[in-house]
Amino acid sequence: MTDKHLFSITALFDTPDEVIHAAHETSQAGYARYDVNTPYPVHGMDKAMKLKPTRLGVFSLAFGILGAVSAVLFMSWVSLVDYPLIIGGKPFWSWPAFVPVAFEVTVLLVAVLTVVTMIVLFFKFPNNSHPLHDTPYMKRVSSDKFGVSIQADDPKFNERDVAAFLKKIGGKEIASVYFDAEELITPRRLFEPKFLAILAATALIVSGATYVIFNQIMFMEPFSWMSTQVKLKPQRPSELFKDGIGMQRPVAGTVARGFIPYAFAGKPDLAGKNLVNPLPMTKEVIERGKSKYLTYCSPCHGNFGAGDSRLRGQFPNPPTLHSDKVRTWPDGNLYHVMTEGQNVMPSYAAQISRDDRWAVVNYIRVMQRAHNAKESDLK
Amino acid sequence: MSSAAIDYTHEPPVVEGKPKASELDATIAAPLDQFPSRTWWILFAITLSLLSIGVFCIGMTLYEGLGVWGVNQPVSWGFDIVNFVFWVGIGHAGTLISAILFLLRQRWRTGIARFAEAMTIFAVMCAGLFPLLHTGRQWLPMYLTPYPNQHGLWVNFTSPLVWDVFAVSTYFTVSLVFWYIGLIPDLATLRDRTTSKIKKTIYSIFSLGWRHSNRHWQHYERAYLILAGFATPLVLSVHTIVSFDFAVSVLPGWHTTIFPPYFVAGAVFSGFAMVQNVLIFVRQAFNLKHIIMLDHLEKMNKIMIVTGSMVGYAYAMEFFIAWYSGNPFEQFVFLNRMLGPYAWAYWTMVSCNVIFPQLFWFKKIRRSIPLMFVIGIIVNIGMWFERFVIVVTSLSRDFLPSSWGHYTPSLYDAGILLGSFGLFFTLILIFVRVLPVVSISEVKAVVQGAQPSHH
Numbered sequence: 145m146t147d148k149h150l151f152s153i154t155a156l157f158d159t160p161d162e163v164i165h166a167a168h169e170t171s172q173a174g175y176a177r178y179d180v181n182t183p184y185p186v187h188g189m190d191k192a193m194k195l196k197p198t199r200l201g202v203f204s205l206a207f208g209i210l211g212a213v214s215a216v217l218f219m220s221w222v223s224l225v226d227y228p229l230i231i232g233g234k235p236f237w238s239w240p241a242f243v244p245v246a247f248e249v250t251v252l253l254v255a256v257l258t259v260v261t262m263i264v265l266f267f268k269f270p271n272n273s274h275p276l277h278d279t280p281y282m283k284r285v286s287s288d289k290f291g292v293s294i295q296a297d298d299p300k301f302n303e304r305d306v307a308a309f310l311k312k313i314g315g316k317e318i319a320s321v322y323f324d325a326e327e328l329i330t331p332r333r334l335f336e337p338k339f340l341a342i343l344a345a346t347a348l349i350v351s352g353a354t355y356v357i358f359n360q361i362m363f364m365e366p367f368s369w370m371s372t373q374v375k376l377k378p379q380r381p382s383e384l385f386k387d388g389i390g391m392q393r394p395v396a397g398t399v400a401r402g403f404i405p406y407a408f409a410g411k412p413d414l415a416g417k418n419l420v421n422p423l424p425m426t427k428e429v430i431e432r433g434k435s436k437y438l439t440y441c442s443p444c445h446g447n448f449g450a451g452d453s454r455l456r457g458q459f460p461n462p463p464t465l466h467s468d469k470v471r472t473w474p475d476g477n478l479y480h481v482m483t484e485g486q487n488v489m490p491s492y493a494a495q496i497s498r499d500d501r502w503a504v505v506n507y508i509r510v511m512q513r514a515h516n517a518k519e520s521d522l523k
Numbered sequence: 524m525s526s527a528a529i530d531y532t533h534e535p536p537v538v539e540g541k542p543k544a545s546e547l548d549a550t551i552a553a554p555l556d557q558f559p560s561r562t563w564w565i566l567f568a569i570t571l572s573l574l575s576i577g578v579f580c581i582g583m584t585l586y587e588g589l590g591v592w593g594v595n596q597p598v599s600w601g602f603d604i605v606n607f608v609f610w611v612g613i614g615h616a617g618t619l620i621s622a623i624l625f626l627l628r629q630r631w632r633t634g635i636a637r638f639a640e641a642m643t644i645f646a647v648m649c650a651g652l653f654p655l656l657h658t659g660r661q662w663l664p665m666y667l668t669p670y671p672n673q674h675g676l677w678v679n680f681t682s683p684l685v686w687d688v689f690a691v692s693t694y695f696t697v698s699l700v701f702w703y704i705g706l707i708p709d710l711a712t713l714r715d716r717t718t719s720k721i722k723k724t725i726y727s728i729f730s731l732g733w734r735h736s737n738r739h740w741q742h743y744e745r746a747y748l749i750l751a752g753f754a755t756p757l758v759l760s761v762h763t764i765v766s767f768d769f770a771v772s773v774l775p776g777w778h779t780t781i782f783p784p785y786f787v788a789g790a791v792f793s794g795f796a797m798v799q800n801v802l803i804f805v806r807q808a809f810n811l812k813h814i815i816m817l818d819h820l821e822k823m824n825k826i827m828i829v830t831g832s833m834v835g836y837a838y839a840m841e842f843f844i845a846w847y848s849g850n851p852f853e854q855f856v857f858l859n860r861m862l863g864p865y866a867w868a869y870w871t872m873v874s875c876n877v878i879f880p881q882l883f884w885f886k887k888i889r890r891s892i893p894l895m896f897v898i899g900i901i902v903n904i905g906m907w908f909e910r911f912v913i914v915v916t917s918l919s920r921d922f923l924p925s926s927w928g929h930y931t932p933s934l935y936d937a938g939i940l941l942g943s944f945g946l947f948f949t950l951i952l953i954f955v956r957v958l959p960v961v962s963i964s965e966v967k968a969v970v971q972g973a974q975p976s977h978h
Contacts, residue, residue: 159972160973160974160975161975161976164975167737179734179736179737179738180736180737180738181734181735181736181737182735182737182740183544183708183712183735183963183964183967184708184740184964184965184967184968184973185737185740185741185743185744185964185968186737186968186974186975187974187975188975189737189740189741190737190741193737193738195737195738195741198741198742198745200742200745200746200749201745201749204749218669219680222669222677222680223680226675226677227675227676227677229679231679231681231682232681234681238681241680241681242680242681244683244686244689244690244760244764244767245680245685245686245689247756247760248686248689248690248693248757248760249689249693251693251697251753251754251756251757251760252693252696252697254749254753255696255697255700255701255750255753255754256696256697256700258746258749258750259700259703259704259746259750262742262743262746263731266739266742267731267739267742269731269732269733270728270731270732271731271732272727272728272731272732273732274732274734276734277732277734282715282734282735283715283716285735286711286712286714286715286716286735287544287545287548287712287715287716288543288544288545288548362662366585366586366587366588367660367662369588370660
């Protein structure tokens with residue numbers, strides 16, 4: 145028994161009333177290093193043992209604030225700084241949509257960290273080498289008895305007095321609990337070769353498995369099916385067609401997107417009679433027409449449509465747009481000329497889109513009006 | 524007994540008789556010490572067979588892709604989402620019993636809390652399976668979480684589907700933590716009881732060295748209270764967020780504000796039906812009739828009337844709002860539910876969820892084990908059909924008649940559903956063999972005379 149040290153003297157009680165009384169007496173007698181072990185929490189024990197209220201709630205509050213703040217900050221950083229993305233036409237910082245995730249993160253952090261704090265910080269668990277473990281005392285308080293254990297490191301501790309005291313307050317089966325001296329020295333298990341070997345083996349297996357999964361298995365069937373599926377790609381052969389060509393010729397009569405065949409090719413009279421200018425005489429339309437006119441038409445027709453070409457005879461000068469003939473033409477005829485060309489003028493259908501041609505028609509009308517202004521226009 | 528004899532000033536005992544603490548240990552730990560009975564092996568064989576059907580169907584889904592399922596446009600959410608919502612709902616009873624009833628000081632919960640919590644965990648495991656399978660490339664689940672990647676992309680935090688990932692994973696983790704800290708004192712008790720060296724090592728590891736110290740109980744009880752306080756809004760948030768998957772969309776029949784409370788009520792409803800059903804077998808098989816009393820089952824049946832009526836109210840209110848809104852699409856969806864191609868599912872749902880639970884108004888039925896068992900099963904069938912009706916009718920016929928369609932599940936869909944039941948009951952059967960199905964320390968604390976008399 146020389147290397148055995150006394151840890152505590154224990155006593156058992158039968159009922160919760162007795163143990164509450166005993167705890168009260170023990171704390172009254174001035175013992176500080178003692179414990180009460182009961183198979184379930186007995187109401188009123190905190191008061192009897194004069195325990196300070198637990199401060200676990202303060203930790204939980206801190207974890208909750210940490211969770212809420214970090215979640216909101218992270219989501220704000222993602223949507224404002226790191227990768228701003230308009231989703232559903234909403235502002236970048238759509239805070240109401242952050243509420244659910246922020247709430248869940250808060251609850252998660254509070255629950256997990258409170259429990260971890262309690263177990264690691266408050267209880268110093270896991271600890272399976274406490275002297276009370278595996279004693280008859282522990283086996284009884286684990287099941288149906290209530291126990292008081294006064295520890296030897298208490299300043300008031302005296303082996304004989306404590307035993308007598310426990311007997312006096314009604315304790316039964318009074319026993320001494322010893323522990324080995326070597327238990328005092330916390331063994332440095334961290335550097336045990338066995339532990340290090342297991343650590344190394346774990347690291348090797350995990351990294352090896354990760355490598356194989358991400359570099360081999362993920363490129364095997366069926367995981368690779370999404371990237372190796374049969375599909376059409378531009379400029380690539382394809383097994384889907386007999387000739388092995390991916391880009392097939394369009395079917396005869398296919399119409400390109402945005403292109404509508406012109407119904408009055410070679411029929412200027414019908415065009416003048418049937419086509420109606422779809423665009424209104426608004427400022428935007430006229431501005432658009434002006435821009436196109438100055439770009440495509442003015443080199444030959446002149447900036448004001450007078451037929452004063454800037455090309456210095458390199459290309460025949462067109463007639464003026466202010467002639468009676470052109471002024472009395474319906475819009476359709478002007479459009480037809482731009483679409484088909486006339487005499488030496490080529491077609492401008494490829495350069496000026498359909499709507500822009502109508503806008504140019506409107507702009508020509510504006511110039512004609514300005515060129516033949518009436519008295520009433522001057523106001 | 525005459526009605527005048529009920530004394531409301533004293534709470535009726537929540538454990539029958541006055542069992543001694545050591546007797547409680549022996550009763551609750553009995554299934555852990557014995558070799559499994561023949562019945563257990565037969566049940567285990569059945570559930571394992573169901574599970575292997577599921578494993579096969581999931582394997583085929585992984586290999587061939589989602590094409591083996593019945594989902595397609597326009598019904599792209601089929602059995603998988605129906606089952607997901609169903610299982611998450613089943614899970615809700617556990618947290619309700621362990622957290623909300625704890626905060627409300629309902630001491631009768633002690634006998635059933637552990638089991639219901641375990642059920643929550645298993646149900647959420649079944650639930651989590653379905654969205655994962657639904658993603659199509661099940662080996663890339665990390666895409667669901669915000670992790671730093673070389674694309675510089677994050678998940679869309681404004682999407683209900685991402686909220687769902689957070690809600691369900693948080694729910695699973697918190698339920699697991701809650702369940703585990705409840706287990707610690709019991710594992711310590713088992714550690715001190717067992718004579719087997721292997722078991723003792725396992726219990727020692729998982730009980731972390733618990734010593735039943737009152738200096739620990741003090742923090743422990745506070746931690747339990749904090750967890751219950753946070754688990755309560757959590758359990759309400761989870762099915763709320765699941766309902767957002769539907770309510771935040773613009774589909775007629777989904778886009779309603781009644782969805783969150785309606786889903787939560789439905790979840791508790793089906794969860795209680797499942798807990799009641801399984802507990803009937805557990806209390807019979809493990810001689811726990813004095814701990815899981817008939818009174819407790821009756822109380823659960825009462826909760827089922829309440830939540831069942833709430834669900835019935837929600838059904839009626841959906842119709843009223845569809846009419847009151849004046850929105851022809853909304854009105855059509857509800858008429859279509861009642862009279863359209865899925866009318867059979869709708870009427871199954873209404874009769875199972877609204878009509879049958881009303882039988883619990885009769886005390887004789889409420890206290891009859893066979894009848895309550897049958898009604899519990901009916902309720903769960905009804906609640907499964909509720910999710911089916913919500914998901915399938917709205918998707919199959921929405922705005923444009925030209926894009927309407929019909930949904931028929933494939934055999935693989937049915938196989939995975941069976942497999943999820945197999946997984947659930949397999950886990951339950953393993954659970955009842957390896958861990959105490961009733962919280963030993965909590966039950967000891969609510970036995971008559973367990974608390975000091977002067978307190």
